[in-house]
Amino acid sequence: MSAPLLACDNVGRRFGGFVALEGVTTAFAANKVTAVIGPNGAGKSTFFNVLSGVIAPTSGTVRFRGRDLAGTPQHRFAHLGISRSYQITNIFPELTAHENVRVAAQAFRSRYDILTRRARLTELDERAATALEAVGLAARGGATAKFLAHGEQRALEIAIALVADPALLLLDEPTAGMGPEETRGMVALIERLARERTILLVEHKMKMILGLSDRILVLHHGRLIADGTPAEIQADAEVRRVYLGQNDGYA
Template sequence: MAQVSTGAGEVLLEARGLGRRFGDFVALDGVSAQFRAGRITAVIGPNGAGKSTFFNLLSGALRPTSGTLLFGGRPIAGLPQHRFAHLGIARSYQITSLFPRLTAHENLRTAMQAFAARYDLWTRRDALRDLAERADALLEAIGLAARRDRPAASLSHGEQRALEIGVALAAAPKLLLLDEPTAGMGPEETKAMVALLRRLSEERTILLVEHKMKMILGLSERILVLHHGRLIADGTPAEIQADAEVRRVYLGQSGGYGHA
């Protein structure tokens, strides 16, 4: 299935009444939202709000028990997860999943090779010569060109997170889903990750789950707030800051917006 072609500002992804049950437990309850191309959107909420379930539905890791999901106007809910990647949806996870003994360059080249080859059992992998050049270009884009030949295990935590985003970018996605990209980072690494996300957003749509509110308010153009599996707010950072319900259930009445 070919990737979706969507212009900047057009609706790229749309959830309509999206829901997910686990037995009698309702993890996500009728969430509807549109995500437009070329924007950075954050999903926030307290623990147990349904953020992970929502992300798993958007990435194809879970199938919804109600509602539907459209990508570029096409229904995709229920498709196998690999079809999401071929359509142009990629995701990085909170837990790093790199090949620790492979170099940064080898990790990216392997990811590109796996996507390019798909089910081609006959093409020699060493014949895909352009992959090495593409991997170098991607290393430059994520700021790791100087770490090209370093094993992934020897990179700093922040560098490993950047490399994992590079792996997600190997398929040249239109939509990038990031699960807590700054988890475990100090101030300097967080600053570097924010700069990377700003650069990447110039060419693709980014949707992320994060807990660092100061970062979210400064980076995102739009914020969705989940609580008990329901969408309780959807707006700009200024609108979210002024929302009394958000302050009550998540941020608190004072000081909550200043946390790093």
């Protein structure tokens, strides 16, 4: 078997006396979609924050492509190949969609490159255009971000993450606030993106998760209580007890 893209070994995170994560050991293969689910307070956001470098684990190790990420500053995670979106849309509302993505592309150039004329930095515009095309916003590049529909803003945030060409993309509730049509569009986008990268997502729409994911992790009180295929998770009595409910039909 090939080495996993990302591996967590006994990962824990405490905030004073509160244990948000405890003993999480798991690994993720390339080009798979994994959903992380659990009731409120299960540790999902903490887990994502650890994996994306927002916070460091207080115990255990996280390895990406075999490299221990301990001590790596958050801004370096994107350079290593890990990008994420957030539950609350995080864009520059007064810039156009193209400008939002171009700013992200420019962050990958040396901050001390002051001698190159802006007009010569055409590769940045090309990278931005490619990312917008990947999320279905090629025709909306000139639109001011604040005037985009909610689903388009969520797609724009993913385009900003894609400009780093990440091997691992973390999506925090990518369909939050979306209606059925926008949700279907986001699912189709995630399916396309998963052909070339590993995707981890936190999401609450169980029907969507069961149809989209290759694998599901279930957290409860900061511990990993189940890890399996959608069918295995649906059949797991403990998961049904703590999260899915006995009679919810997984709607």
